[in-house]
Amino acid sequence: MTANSITVNGTDYRWPQRPVVVVCIDGGDPEYIEHGVAAGIIPNIERYMREGFHAVAHGTMPSFTCPNNMSIVTGRPASVHGISGNFYLNRATNQPVVMTGPELLRVNSVMSEFSRHGARVVSVTAKDKLRRQLQKGMDLANGSISFSSQHADRCTMEENGIEDALEFVGQPLPDMYSADLSLFVLDAGLRLLEERRPNILYLSLTDFIQHAYAPGHPEADRFYAEMDVRFGRFEALGATVALTADHGMNEKTNDDGTPCVVWLQDLLDAEFGEGASTVICPIADAFVGHHGALGGFVRVYCREGLSSERVIDAIREVPGLERVLSREDVAREFDLPVGPEGDVAVLGDVRTVIGAREVDHDLSGLKGHRLRTHGSVHEADVPIILNRPVSDEYARGAEDARLHSYQAFDYAFNGIVD
Numbered sequence: 001m002t003a004n005s006i007t008v009n010g011t012d013y014r015w016p017q018r019p020v021v022v023v024c025i026d027g028g029d030p031e032y033i034e035h036g037v038a039a040g041i042i043p044n045i046e047r048y049m050r051e052g053f054h055a056v057a058h059g060t061m062p063s064f065t066c067p068n069n070m071s072i073v074t075g076r077p078a079s080v081h082g083i084s085g086n087f088y089l090n091r092a093t094n095q096p097v098v099m100t101g102p103e104l105l106r107v108n109s110v111m112s113e114f115s116r117h118g119a120r121v122v123s124v125t126a127k128d129k130l131r132r133q134l135q136k137g138m139d140l141a142n143g144s145i146s147f148s149s150q151h152a153d154r155c156t157m158e159e160n161g162i163e164d165a166l167e168f169v170g171q172p173l174p175d176m177y178s179a180d181l182s183l184f185v186l187d188a189g190l191r192l193l194e195e196r197r198p199n200i201l202y203l204s205l206t207d208f209i210q211h212a213y214a215p216g217h218p219e220a221d222r223f224y225a226e227m228d229v230r231f232g233r234f235e236a237l238g239a240t241v242a243l244t245a246d247h248g249m250n251e252k253t254n255d256d257g258t259p260c261v262v263w264l265q266d267l268l269d270a271e272f273g274e275g276a277s278t279v280i281c282p283i284a285d286a287f288v289g290h291h292g293a294l295g296g297f298v299r300v301y302c303r304e305g306l307s308s309e310r311v312i313d314a315i316r317e318v319p320g321l322e323r324v325l326s327r328e329d330v331a332r333e334f335d336l337p338v339g340p341e342g343d344v345a346v347l348g349d350v351r352t353v354i355g356a357r358e359v360d361h362d363l364s365g366l367k368g369h370r371l372r373t374h375g376s377v378h379e380a381d382v383p384i385i386l387n388r389p390v391s392d393e394y395a396r397g398a399e400d401a402r403l404h405s406y407q408a409f410d411y412a413f414n415g416i417v418d
Ligand SMILES: [Zn+2]
Pocket: 026, 027, 064, 065, 066, 207, 246, 247
């Protein structure tokens, strides 16, 4: 026996008549889709856009992976789900607190709530750091499954709802830094849809390709063509296919191709002295991260004696810094939980990233590539594409106001015309 609908975080979701596959194309800037359609390399997506539904939606700010994945799967903004970066600063200890685990996630995902009401759900993510957030509250006792391609060789029934995932998918463990890490997620979803016919699949990829290659680069084209073939297979298996992204991607370089960076901690230390403030780059996995850990959004935490007004006055005219906002203003404007915010939030312009101290960021990982990354409002636009048309009401809703990507599940579950 199944319910007609399930209420999750204030939204009623219809019990799906056919499997729903929601794919989060990590770093899936709308420009890749535009280019792919123009180049004729993504015929399935092109057809969905023509015969189904498509819109460019607002993503969650900051335009990072975890906050946006949580917005998509919970159907709510960051002020509700609580995840606004990879970590924030605990002022009492002056130590970073990791936000990528399930502990700080305040609400459950649509998948988790459906699993608790008897649905079979599947959550597969490329990188394991997202997995535990995605499966928070998920009931794995009724055939639901949650694992990452990164750790597909370590699955247990207890933790993941599946064993021998590599054997099941029929592929070796993909390389951590490769397009294959994402394609494995899609292939795992296809195999599970064929074999186990789950009600809901959430498939979250990695932005390795988009960080490295601009739209139109042969590597990016190949990746999009490979994805498109798989989206066609999901549809052929009878699924509703919904495509969205966590954030876009822009090149962040000077005219000579070198990374365009404002080293904010160095600036603040020169102005106010070392230890007066702490810059946290919430795109990073740690203080020092791969790919330079550089993005278009950072938080400044002031120590006693330094006011946010003085920080704002000192840096508001720095070239490349587009917005310098107080804690209250950034939380209000971008619908963020105020607790983890710093005293000042700093946003880069379209070509500028913001780092902490130059000496702490390792840029050797670029290996000659031009820096491409995200975090600012310029990477917050994401596509929502469905393979089926939506009702007049939902079509009007998309025309009247720009959608938010946290409405992707709502459109896929409630908007489509069955
Ligand atoms: Zn991402």
